[in-house]
Amino acid sequence: MGVQIVVGVAVVRGDRVLAAYRPGPEGGWEFPGGKVEPGESEPEAAVRELHEELGIEVEIGTSLGPGVDISDKYRLHVYRASIVAGEPVRTEHSELRWFTAAELVEEDWLVPDRPFVRLLRNKL
Numbered sequence: 001m002g003v004q005i006v007v008g009v010a011v012v013r014g015d016r017v018l019a020a021y022r023p024g025p026e027g028g029w030e031f032p033g034g035k036v037e038p039g040e041s042e043p044e045a046a047v048r049e050l051h052e053e054l055g056i057e058v059e060i061g062t063s064l065g066p067g068v069d070i071s072d073k074y075r076l077h078v079y080r081a082s083i084v085a086g087e088p089v090r091t092e093h094s095e096l097r098w099f100t101a102a103e104l105v106e107e108d109w110l111v112p113d114r115p116f117v118r119l120l121r122n123k124l
């Protein structure tokens with residue numbers, strides 16, 4: 001069995017990106033999203049997860065560079081996206097926040113997310 005992909009979504013609106021805080025001891029800022037299920041493409045999983053987690057409809061854009069290993073089992077892929085309908089509603093996360101590029105602090109994010117955050121800091 002291969003590695004399973006976790007898809008994270010960088011929802012961009014104007015000059016800001018949406019961040020979600022994963023609660024708990026292993027917590028930190030992350031991109032909303034989740035595991036790709038069998039038979040799903042990554043963009044399909046991304047659309048489904050954002051609907052489930054935030055109640056929004058998104059259009060998935062380009063991939064933010066190569067994947068990053070989370071563990072032996074999981075690898076993180078991040079896509080840009082924009083909101084087509086709805087306003088994010090917090091359900092599973094402890095906080096939602098829209099950050100400008102200048103406000104992004106890599107160390108506050110889950111470790112696998114940091115290279116993506118660095119990319120967004122340079123070009124949101």
Ligand SMILES: Nc1nc2c([nH]c(=O)n2[C@H]2C[C@H](O)[C@@H](COP(=O)(O)OP(=O)(O)OP(=O)(O)O)O2)c(=O)[nH]1
Nearest residue numbers: 006007008030031032033034035070076110112113
């Ligand atoms: N959603 C998300 N998960 C991330 C990111 N960075 C990162 O290391 N992860 C890790 C945390 C979790 O161990 C794993 C994703 O699991 P998840 O619990 O969100 O996936 P899921 O919604 O499909 O949940 P489940 O039903 O399998 O429990 O990936 C990120 O930016 N977004």
